[in-house]
Every structure is written in structure tokens, then in C-alpha cells.
Amino acid sequence: MDLTKKTIQQVHQDLIKKKYTAVEITEAYFEEISQKDSEINAFINLTKTEALAQAEVVDQKIARGEQISLIAGVPAALKDNFNWLSTKTTAGSNMLKDYVSPYNATVTERLLQHDAVFLGKANMDAFAHGSSTETSDFGVTKNPYNLDRVAGGSSGGSAAAVAAGLATYGIGSETAGSVRGPAAWCGLYGFAPTYGRISRYGVVAMGSSLDRPGVLANNVEDCAIVTDLIAGLDEHDATSIPEAPTNYFENLTAELKGKNGKLRLGLPKQFIDERIQPDTVKKVMEAVEKFKVAGAEIVEVDLLDPKFSIAVYTIICRSEVSSNLARIDGIRYGHVSAQTAAQVLDQISLNRYEGLGNEAKQRSMTGAYALSAGYYDAYYKKAQQVRTLIIEDFNRVFQDVDLIIGPTMPTTAPKLGVTANDPLFGETADMLTEPSALAGLPCISFPVGVDSEGLPIGMQAFGPQFAEQSVLNLAYFYQQNLAE
């Protein structure tokens, strides 16, 4: 069975036409994983027993002639920061390597209600701290296009699994560019809606004002299908948005229409300057030209320089990390040191020293410093104020244009080992995704070609809050009409 570039609709059609059973395709994926994943390392833990049991349920429904959900029986990779009842959720960290989820994340729950099949928990930077998966305590995920390159991160395992044909789609999460980045570097579509559209409940927290679940897939339709199932109000997440249910898949339209007629696409000059790899700029500009020929208006826009977003993101994310990771203490769950201390706080300090990796320690410490009395105003509050200016900057630009487009990442996938001795690798790699993440805007990355070494290049589009449909439609137009 050829499993490369499978889409949800293809598998769904094959299942209901009984070309193969859900159990058969699940087993085929596990066979592929057993052949390829020792090299790629997309998964931390495989969940074969659970997956086959889920597939069996779907096969019984099909046998009984019941209608099944589009995703029912379609094998997926679940990023390992999503809790899934009775399975391990490590978040890529030694601290949680034996942690068994006592509940489902809302995303997991909603997918399971639609008879999702999860092949396993996908690798990620530990606690999602990174853009390469090199900070994972379970080893780096290699890029299926070139095994000497990183897959990107933090949702690198989900991306590599889909790109290598080890899963039909992947669930990821992004705080800056953790869905878009690995999607770009692995030649996939990566979509994350407006902050608050998809519940964060049960996702191991990184930066709570920024975190949002997302989807990695081989086409735009799959991004829309899965998002429709997982988005929507959730009483377990107080930042969840009380908007009407979404219908992105049904409303997908390959047309370039803007709010005032012609679609106006803003191209920030700061996104294509000398900081961006020439091959990336070239491919993205070719795509821009195609959009123009197809009828979109391209408007050069002037945004606050991404260097400010890097700084704001660095401070805000680390501050939130220091707070969120403070609960990971080895007392109720997590790593417990073999050394024993007489007092609970000393025991916590030992557990955390041994269980947290370099990146989590460094981010926690930087965040604690930025939040501490005397430095709060200079770092955290200042960053929050500049965040306001970044949001206002977007509001200004979106009065004139419908969507903003540009490269997703400043380079194609770098070589393994790139993060060594660079405590800011993630922040720099995500310089083009941080501005929209800080504003909580809906965004997508879609593939627009490869560089001279055959490495995929991603283009991103993002719009005002709640403009998910326009963002998806733009990528859909490219996929249907302009892609090579």
C-alpha cells in the first residue's frame, strides 16, 4: 500500500468503498514506521494496541453500514504534549517520561469522539521549547527530505511523520511558529487558527497567552476538516472563544476575493530583506507573482521590524514558561530524584535539576528574572507594551489589505546540530512567525517549491483575528491553481 501523501478524504473514500479496512491501513502504517522511524525518529511512543482497537471500532461501524466521520479510521500522529487518557504524555521531556495521562485534552477528546486513530505520540522539542526538535530528550527528528537536516519544531515529529508517509495527518501546537515552521521545512500545509479558537485544555502548557493547537497535513482540505472538529468553545479553557462552530471545510473556495472586491495581499518588506535566504525569497516572490497574475493585488507594506517581535516573544514566552513549568515539580507526578532531601522545596529543586533539560532550565530562569521585582517593568511589562504596538501595527495594515503573505521561515531546514551553543536559535528561526503569533492571528504555511538542494520552502499567509476562512481559501487557491 502506498502511504505517501495520503489525504483524509482519500483514506475515507477507500474505507467506505472497502478497498481496505481501517485495521489494514493502520497496520500498513505501523509497518512503514517499523521500516523508517528508527532513522527519522518522528515518534516517542507508539500506541499500536490503542490504534488497532480504535480501527476495529471503525471497521465494525462500516460493516454495520453506519455513517462514519471523515477522520474515522484515518491514522494520525498526535504531538506528545496532548494528553491522551491512559497513555504516556512526555512533552518530549525526561521530566515526564513516565507520566501517564489521567484525562484527555479537549483536542484529543473531540478527535476520539470522531473515531480518530492515533498511531503514536509524536516527537517534539522538550516542553515545545525550540524550533528544531533538537531539545527533545528523546533525540532529534530528522527531515524526511534530507536526513542530515532537522525536521523543524517544536511539532517536528508530527511534521516528519506526515511528510515521510508515517501518518495521514498530524496534530501539532504552536506558540510562535511550531506548526508553520516544521510544515515549511517538511513541505506540508500547517494551519493554526486564531488564538482561543481551539481549546488549550490538556495541552502541556508553554506560553499560555500564545499557545494554540494546529494541524499538519498534505493538503488544505485536511487542515480545514480537522480544525472544524477540534475548534470551538470549551468550558475547560477560559480563553476559549464563544463563537459559532466553524465550517471551514464546507466553505473552502478557491477564489481570490477580498472584503472590497479584489483580494489585497500585503507583502511586508521586512519579510523579504537581506536576512532571508535568497532561494527562499526567490520562490516566495515567484508565488507572489503567480497570485498577482491570477488577479490579486500585491501591496508592499511596512511593519514593525521582526527584531522587536523576537525580543517581545523571548521575554513573554519565557516569563510564561517559568510560571507554567513551576508546577512540574516531581511531587504529584514527574521525575523524582534518587537523592533525597529532608525538605520538600529542596526535593523539588533536585527533581527539577535532574528532570528538566538545558533549555527548560534556561527559559525558566530567564523568565523568573524577567518577572522578578525590580526587573518586571524593564522586561515583562515593556514586552507586553511592545506587544500592544505590534497588534496595533497589524490593525493598521489590515485596514488596507485582506491578508499578509511572506516566507514562513528565513531559511530552509538547517543541518543537524544547528542549535548547539545558540540559546536563541528558536527565536531567530521563528522571526517571521512571531509577529502574527504575538497578535494571535490565524495563519497557514503552504509549500511553494524547493531550494537548490531540494529542501522545501514554505510561504505563509495570515489575516485578522477570525479570518480563518480567507487564510485557508488563499492557500487552497494556490494548491488548486498555482502549485507546480
Added chain:
Amino acid sequence: MLTDSDTKKIAALIKIAIPESELPKYTSQLNTVLKAADVLKEVDTSGVKPTAQTHGLENILREDEVKPGLDMQKYPNKQFNKTISAFEVKQVIGGGE
């Protein structure tokens, strides 16, 4: 610029037992990271409200009714003592600095 002594204080604050020998490594990383925030000084933020949350929802409340929580008896967790139905922790009060 932070010194190793600052790093030691921060590590104590955030409850990570960093040994003396590793302090220089973290001091160097912390200084690199904090330096990246220097560009924020270029921005005039006088009178600008800080953003803590992007979509502006406020005070999300629900009825104050009791709902069942997780039943810990059902889950494998070596740190949970099922007999007494509680997490056992080390001494919290007294004997400290």
C-alpha cells in the same frame, strides 16, 4: 550583565538545584537571552497599555456547581498513595533557612 551569583539566586528562586560548576554556563546563556531584549529600549512605550491576552475576553465565569474531578484511584501514578487517597510530600514547615 548577570554574574554567577545572580544566576545562583535566580536558580534558587525558580527551584532548580544548579550546582556551582554549572553556574557559568547558565550565566552565559541568560546574558545572551536578556541581551536580545535590549532592542525594546528603542521603542517609546509611554502611555501604551500592556497586552496580556489578545482577544479581549474578560471574566469568564460558570455556575458555581460541584462537578466530579479526576478519579485518581483509576490511574497509574506512583506518587499517589491510593490507600490514603493523597499525595505524600516531604516536610514543608520548619527546619528551613
